[in-house]
Amino acid sequence: xxxxxxxxxxxxxxxxxxxxxxxxxxxxxxxxxxxxxxxxxxxxxxxxxxxxxxxxxxxxxxxxxxxxxxxxxxxxxxxxxxxxxxxxxxxxxxxxxxxxxxx
Amino acid sequence: xxxxxxxxxxxxxxxxxxxxxxxxxxxxxxxxxxxxxxxxxxxxxxxxxxxxxxxxxxxxxxxxxxxxxxxxxxxxxxxxxxxxxxxxxxxxxxxxxxxxxxxxxxxxxxxxxxxxxxxxxxxxxxxxxxxxxxxxxxxxxxxxxxxxxxxxxxxxxxxxxxxxxx
Numbered sequence: 446x447x448x449x450x451x452x453x454x455x456x457x458x459x460x461x462x463x464x465x466x467x468x469x470x471x472x473x474x475x476x477x478x479x480x481x482x483x484x485x486x487x488x489x490x491x492x493x494x495x496x497x498x499x500x501x502x503x504x505x506x507x508x509x510x511x512x513x514x515x516x517x518x519x520x521x522x523x524x525x526x527x528x529x530x531x532x533x534x535x536x537x538x539x540x541x542x543x544x545x546x547x548x
Numbered sequence: 549x550x551x552x553x554x555x556x557x558x559x560x561x562x563x564x565x566x567x568x569x570x571x572x573x574x575x576x577x578x579x580x581x582x583x584x585x586x587x588x589x590x591x592x593x594x595x596x597x598x599x600x601x602x603x604x605x606x607x608x609x610x611x612x613x614x615x616x617x618x619x620x621x622x623x624x625x626x627x628x629x630x631x632x633x634x635x636x637x638x639x640x641x642x643x644x645x646x647x648x649x650x651x652x653x654x655x656x657x658x659x660x661x662x663x664x665x666x667x668x669x670x671x672x673x674x675x676x677x678x679x680x681x682x683x684x685x686x687x688x689x690x691x692x693x694x695x696x697x698x699x700x701x702x703x704x705x706x707x708x709x710x711x712x713x714x
Contacts, residue, residue, distance in 0.1 A: 447559050447592075449653060454566045466575055466617075470582055473613070477589055488596040496598050507608050514620050 448485060451478030465520065465527040469513040476506045551595070558592055576621055583614050 455474030458467060480499045487495025521527055562585065569581040586609035593602040 447555060447562070449650070450559065451562065451589075453650070458570070464575065467578065470579065473609075474582070474585070477586070477609075481589060481592065484593055484596050484598060484601060488598070496601055499598075499601055500604060503604055503608050507612055510613050511616060514616060518620065 448478045448482035451475075451481060454478075463529045465517050465529055468529060469510060469517065472513075473506060473510060476502065480506075554595060555592075558588065561588060576618070579614060579617055579621075583610055586610060 452475050455471045455476075455478060457471075458474065459471035462468070462471070480502050483495040483499045483502070487493060487499075517527065520532075524531070565581055565585050565588070569578050569585075572578045572581060587606060590602040590605040590609075593599075593605055
């Protein structure tokens, strides 16, 4: 239950804040919730596999955080902004003719 | 009994820290609160009997990640890290999958009985592996499926919401 709450709070933070850095932080919280779930299940079933998965996951989380920070840094250098809603370069462009229903 | 009490205390502390994190306006303070959350999580790992995991958690999160992030913050002006909240209508739409997740999780936890399954031929057979997964690990599969589908639903809702504003 605690792990579920941690995961949901991470998702809440991810979708309510517009800052790119906070999005990375929210993803880390989600990672931690999942890790806690693995560790709890491992504890209750007496199986060490869950803890090994958590170790692996922690390493991957650290690496992904570093890569995320690098991407944010480069994006900020490029655009001078960290607002998620301004990241619209890859979205589909709608032409004026298509918008009116004419091909 | 003692474990349930400790977990309740941890849950309350975690919620308090999370509310504090939401209230903070500066990213530096938010990450400091996050540091507190990670240390709290490390204590829970200690309580679950995995000391090595606690050490790893604190070294990785309190040490590596936080220091890396603070170094990153030194590079940029502070006014860029202001936080803006979303509109309430889009928030409700986005949190609907979370509600669905909670309902299905409760259903799986309380209504689904986990059955032991011994593979008859070999684990390398895809059919036997599928039977094993769906009989013995339904919760793990559900969580994996949810983690994979949630961002898609949320992105769809976000794009739909932003499209109506144009």
